[in-house]
Amino acid sequence: MKRLPISDVLSPKAPAPESFRDPKAAVARLQDLFDLSVGFLTEHFSKASTEGRPAARVRAFYPEIRFSTSSFELTDNRLSFGHVAEPGEYSTTITRPDLFAYYLEQQMKLIIKNHDQPVTIQMSDTPMPVHFAVAGDPNVTVPQEGAMDFTLRDVFDVPDLETTNDDIVNGEGFCYPDGSEPLAPFTAQRVDYSLARLAHYTATAPDHFQNHVLFTNYQFYVEEFEAYAREMLADPDSGYTAFVGPGNTVITDAKAEMPVPAKLPQMPTYHLKRKHGGGITLVNIGVGPSNAKTATDHIAVLRPHAWLMVGHCAGLRNSQRLGDFVLAHAYLREDKVLDDDLPVWVPIPPLAEIQIALECAVASVTELEGYELKRIMRTGTVASFDNRNWELREHSGPVQRLSQSRAVALDMESATIAANGFRFRVPYGTLLCVSDKPLHGELKLPGMASDFYTTQVSRHLMIGIRAMERLRDMPLDRIHSRKLRSFEETAFL
Numbered sequence: 001m002k003r004l005p006i007s008d009v010l011s012p013k014a015p016a017p018e019s020f021r022d023p024k025a026a027v028a029r030l031q032d033l034f035d036l037s038v039g040f041l042t043e044h045f046s047k048a049s050t051e052g053r054p055a056a057r058v059r060a061f062y063p064e065i066r067f068s069t070s071s072f073e074l075t076d077n078r079l080s081f082g083h084v085a086e087p088g089e090y091s092t093t094i095t096r097p098d099l100f101a102y103y104l105e106q107q108m109k110l111i112i113k114n115h116d117q118p119v120t121i122q123m124s125d126t127p128m129p130v131h132f133a134v135a136g137d138p139n140v141t142v143p144q145e146g147a148m149d150f151t152l153r154d155v156f157d158v159p160d161l162e163t164t165n166d167d168i169v170n171g172e173g174f175c176y177p178d179g180s181e182p183l184a185p186f187t188a189q190r191v192d193y194s195l196a197r198l199a200h201y202t203a204t205a206p207d208h209f210q211n212h213v214l215f216t217n218y219q220f221y222v223e224e225f226e227a228y229a230r231e232m233l234a235d236p237d238s239g240y241t242a243f244v245g246p247g248n249t250v251i252t253d254a255k256a257e258m259p260v261p262a263k264l265p266q267m268p269t270y271h272l273k274r275k276h277g278g279g280i281t282l283v284n285i286g287v288g289p290s291n292a293k294t295a296t297d298h299i300a301v302l303r304p305h306a307w308l309m310v311g312h313c314a315g316l317r318n319s320q321r322l323g324d325f326v327l328a329h330a331y332l333r334e335d336k337v338l339d340d341d342l343p344v345w346v347p348i349p350p351l352a353e354i355q356i357a358l359e360c361a362v363a364s365v366t367e368l369e370g371y372e373l374k375r376i377m378r379t380g381t382v383a384s385f386d387n388r389n390w391e392l393r394e395h396s397g398p399v400q401r402l403s404q405s406r407a408v409a410l411d412m413e414s415a416t417i418a419a420n421g422f423r424f425r426v427p428y429g430t431l432l433c434v435s436d437k438p439l440h441g442e443l444k445l446p447g448m449a450s451d452f453y454t455t456q457v458s459r460h461l462m463i464g465i466r467a468m469e470r471l472r473d474m475p476l477d478r479i480h481s482r483k484l485r486s487f488e489e490t491a492f493l
Helices: 023-051 101-115 188-202 220-234 289-302 352-366 370-375 396-404 414-424 446-472
Strands: 018-020 061-069 088-093 119-127 212-216 240-245 249-251 269-274 280-284 306-309 312-315 325-334 377-385 407-411 428-436
Touching: 018 023, 023 061, 023 101, 023 119, 061 101, 088 119, 088 188, 101 119, 119 188, 188 289, 212 220, 212 289, 212 446, 220 240, 220 269, 220 280, 220 446, 289 414, 306 352, 306 414, 306 446, 325 352, 325 396, 325 407, 325 414, 352 370, 352 428, 352 446, 370 377, 377 396, 377 414, 396 407, 407 428, 414 428, 428 446
Parallel strands: 212 280, 212 306, 306 428, 312 428, 325 377, 377 407
Antiparallel strands: 018 119, 061 088, 061 119, 240 249, 240 269, 269 280, 312 407, 325 428
16 A cells, blocks of 8 residues: 555545534534544554554544524523623534533523524534544553554544643633634533543443532442432332442342442442433542542533532531531632632632522421521531641631631532532532531540441431432523623533
8 A cells, every 4th residue: 555645634524514403403413423533533543553553644523513693682681501692603522422412402402592593513623532532442442652653643633731621611711723712611622531530530431420419528428328329229200210330330220239349449439310310429539629629620521410519527616516517608718729720719609599409408308497407507608628637737827717717617628619610610519517526626536436427427418419309300590500600601501
């Protein structure tokens, strides 16, 4: 075979751009284009693995959605998404249309309806990295650099961290090279990057994640969640269809065994599934703001409807008792991990829909209402520190800041999860349970901890589940508050 100069490029021939007013048909075309690119790259990479360096550069592209309008006419001003702010050309690259089909249909339906304009589906000019193209094929893996007889990036496109960033959600004036404004909060390559990271950190495929995500910082909650999941699977009227654990183990029978992997991932994750992602995902992020940021950085690309922190905290008031609840309505951010992306002077507001759902869930599970609810729950500022042993430092500085902020509880994760929810426009909330009171001599000692976990974990988790079920029954445009939207926002949620 004649060897072509490396400047030549082999690419699949893509269909011409086509306009759609039917979101389902638009998603089907996105899938066709995506499959075309993935199939092309997989075929040529497999050949290169056995036959050596291809004769030309191999390149395929992500599909994209384009939308344009020339009107300043205002849409329903109650909506926080589903429309563009001003005339112009808008676009977004797309990956995994199979995974995001329901989301894409929802979002395209809204902009088509609100602006009475079609969307256009076509191939973009953004190359698809070969690593992401073959990620769904268990028979194909990309070896490390140097393992093949040619330099991979000389022939195939590889992930480009220069263009894999959060410029859109961080409000840094992102636009595509052709001048079009972003239609969605993440580019296809940013999404693919996070899908790969999610599978690594949680040992479950992104396909299993549900739209309602609970974060916790203790393994005890996992055991209670599995018990609840089995109850739901045993009830044919629950609406839940499967329970998934690390290793992508799926059970649909309440009595089926759930194997425990020999080695748990960094953030063990469990999914109680329901149609259209309406179930609940529980992520044990462990202790610390770094894990909290990592998890939320990647789960955000799945566009969940809400995420909540249901973990343990230190109570800071003498009137609190072990086992009391804290509903966060403000955050003292000393976790440090998000300072570059979201400065500490940015306020993180409470979201009324989430706060009401959590308070109602506490009342339902504890059977206390109104003024009586104050016996076991306080609403106030939650402080998140980056130092687990802050008590061992000189007290005057931290304690003064805690007092001035009116903080009622302290942990290491809640402010990070809430702040990243604000940054990524994912509704967020926090309900913590007091497990110790270090400022008042009640430290978390082994005997106390065992008794506390035995009596409190089940009730606390159930409150989080009840809150999520209440949110699931709300219309999506009621949950996604306009408080999460800035001056210039993407039309897609």
